[in-house]
Amino acid sequence: MNTVLALSGVVIKELYRRKxxxxxxxxxxxxxxxxxxxxxxxxxxxxxYVKEIALLLIWVSALVIAIGTTARQIPAERExxxxxxxxAKPVTRGQVILGKFxxxxxACGLALIVLYLFFGVVNGSRxxxxxxxxxxxxxxxxxxxxxxxxxxxLLGSLIFASPSSNATISFIVVLGILLxxxxxNQVALQQPEPLRTVVYGLYFLIPHLEWYDVRDLIIxxxxxxxxxDCGLATLYAAxxxxxxxxxxxxxxxxxxxxx
Amino acid sequence: xxxLGPYLILLVLLAACFSLATLLQERAAGWSKRGxxxxxxxxxxxxxxxxxxxxxxVQADVSFHGGYYPSLFDQANRPKDTSHxxxxxxxxxAEEHEKQMNFLGPPRDWIERxxxxxxxxxxxxxxxxxxxxxxxxxxxxxxxDPQKVETYTVAAFWLRNMGKVKEAERFLRxxxxxxxxxxxxxxxxxxxxxxxxHDPARARKIWDLALRRWSExxxxxxxxxxxxxxxxxxxxxxxxxxxxxxxxxxxxxxxxKKASPHPEAxxxxxxxxxxxxxxxxxxxxxxxx
Numbered sequence: 001m002n003t004v005l006a007l008s009g010v011v012i013k014e015l016y017r018r019k020x021x022x023x024x025x026x027x028x029x030x031x032x033x034x035x036x037x038x039x040x041x042x043x044x045x046x047x048x049y050v051k052e053i054a055l056l057l058i059w060v061s062a063l064v065i066a067i068g069t070t071a072r073q074i075p076a077e078r079e080x081x082x083x084x085x086x087x088a089k090p091v092t093r094g095q096v097i098l099g100k101f102x103x104x105x106x107a108c109g110l111a112l113i114v115l116y117l118f119f120g121v122v123n124g125s126r127x128x129x130x131x132x133x134x135x136x137x138x139x140x141x142x143x144x145x146x147x148x149x150x151x152x153x154l155l156g157s158l159i160f161a162s163p164s165s166n167a168t169i170s171f172i173v174v175l176g177i178l179l180x181x182x183x184x185n186q187v188a189l190q191q192p193e194p195l196r197t198v199v200y201g202l203y204f205l206i207p208h209l210e211w212y213d214v215r216d217l218i219i220x221x222x223x224x225x226x227x228x229d230c231g232l233a234t235l236y237a238a239x240x241x242x243x244x245x246x247x248x249x250x251x252x253x254x255x256x257x258x259x
Numbered sequence: 260x261x262x263l264g265p266y267l268i269l270l271v272l273l274a275a276c277f278s279l280a281t282l283l284q285e286r287a288a289g290w291s292k293r294g295x296x297x298x299x300x301x302x303x304x305x306x307x308x309x310x311x312x313x314x315x316x317v318q319a320d321v322s323f324h325g326g327y328y329p330s331l332f333d334q335a336n337r338p339k340d341t342s343h344x345x346x347x348x349x350x351x352x353a354e355e356h357e358k359q360m361n362f363l364g365p366p367r368d369w370i371e372r373x374x375x376x377x378x379x380x381x382x383x384x385x386x387x388x389x390x391x392x393x394x395x396x397x398x399x400x401x402x403x404d405p406q407k408v409e410t411y412t413v414a415a416f417w418l419r420n421m422g423k424v425k426e427a428e429r430f431l432r433x434x435x436x437x438x439x440x441x442x443x444x445x446x447x448x449x450x451x452x453x454x455x456x457h458d459p460a461r462a463r464k465i466w467d468l469a470l471r472r473w474s475e476x477x478x479x480x481x482x483x484x485x486x487x488x489x490x491x492x493x494x495x496x497x498x499x500x501x502x503x504x505x506x507x508x509x510x511x512x513x514x515x516k517k518a519s520p521h522p523e524a525x526x527x528x529x530x531x532x533x534x535x536x537x538x539x540x541x542x543x544x545x546x547x548x
Contacts, residue, residue, distance in 0.1 A: 012540060040395045041426040042417060045388075048322060049395040141377075181330040182374060185367050211377045216326040222379060229376040 007099020
């Protein structure tokens with residue numbers, strides 16, 4: 001466990017040494033504040049469009065951080081040949097995978113805390129009410145979703161040739177699931193057999209990341225998601241994380257590192 | 260000859276660029292087909308901005324429904340027009356819309372059933388001055404596509420409802436500048452003068468103009484917009500009746516009758532008016548051709 005935590009600490013340090021997060025945070029903040037300062041029909045009470053834009057930017061930034069950070073972890077270790085001294089220590093390949101995963105996931109969590117704090121302050125200053133529990137729940141669900149994405153990208157970094165191709169494919173898959181995942185069953189029912197079975201099978205196979213996108217509930221001031229549902233969604237995501245991490249370990253344990 | 264340093268060459272090139280720019284700036288404005296009034300969005304996006312304009316208009320509708328809205332995959336249930344955005348409860352448009360928005364149906368599988376815990380599943384409309392939340396999207400839509408007439412009429416309707424009459428008038432006038440043939444904008448502008456500014460004389464002029472514009476366009480249109488004709492002529496008829504111009508009122512109600520789904524009620528009203536003594540001979544009212 002200590003080894004895994006030590007490895008994850010290195011990844012977190014990398015997040016705050018690199019400029020990615022700062023750039024994304026400043027972009028999110030500047031766009032949100034500029035849009036928030038626009039006056040529509042001299043009405044200062046209009047807030048929902050600011051929430052919508054800010055949350056969209058938070059989601060995009062978090063995905064860029066998760067995919068960008070994870071995609072380069074193992075390829076960078078191999079390219080710089082630092083993987084050899086790392087594995088020469090009493091560190092197993094499984095611990096490397098777990099350490100990298102934990103580091104990337106925790107780094108995403110830290111980034112989310114900063115982004116949601118900013119969102120809460122901006123929104124609270126305009127709306128004058130603070131639904132903290134709703135923000136915490138939305139952040140938790142987003143973080144859980146990012147765990148699945150990080151595990152998936154980690155597996156991809158061992159399969160695909162370069163970090164860029166892995167990042168591109170991961171973006172397409174994740175955005176595809178977020179935008180279309182909910183409707184795949186409807187699409188399947190309109191197809192003739194055997195395509196219907198294939199598409200429906202895909203619908204059951206993919207991790208339904210769209211569940212974790214509760215932005216609308218925040219934007220339109222809806223209540224909380226039931227805590228049982230929240231817990232079940234967390235369990236569902238944990239299972240997919242386990243599947244992808246196990247897959248990554250299976251690929252990594254037999255992978256030649258000197259290519 | 261002494262060799263020129265790279266910095267000197269750079270300086271000469273920069274001076275040449277600057278001199279050329281001062282010469283060409285005047286001419287370049289004439290090369291472009293775009294006028295000086297084009298905003299940055301038009302310059303950046305060209306005609307593609309209309310796509311975004313439509314997206315923002317739909318976003319206003321989504322916001323009006325508090326996030327409960329049919330997706331691309333529920334196309335059949337998507338609202339076909341904008342009447343529900345300004346319809347009052349109990350009106351036929353509102354009832355039709357209520358049926359349309361019942362698009363979710365029972366869940367098809369456990370994933371869909373569980374997924375519904377994380378989305379908005381109740382059909383509601385914004386109320387209690389929360390309607391203001393749709394205005395930014397409408398404004399953006401109008402910026403991107405100034406020829407989208409319904410953006411102006413819907414925004415003006417809600418601005419008037421919120422008591423922002425001046426803003427509504429300004430926005431409608433902006434819309435009229437961009438769409439000088441739009442009888443829909445004129446109808447809404449007339450309503451503003453009549454209902455909010457209590458200025459029936461001005462409202463009548465505006466509605467008369469709206470009726471003329473409608474007639475001009477109906478001549479060229481195979482499928483004229485009878486619903487708007489009904490509203491323009493109906494409003495004008497109400498004004499004329501209040502003024503005692505019964506002959507013109509009858510003429511306008513005849514127009515309404517052609518457009519109305521309930522002509523028998525209008526015929527009854529016409530018959531009643533015919534019983535009254537005609538005050539003045541009617542002024543020529545343009546009719547549908």
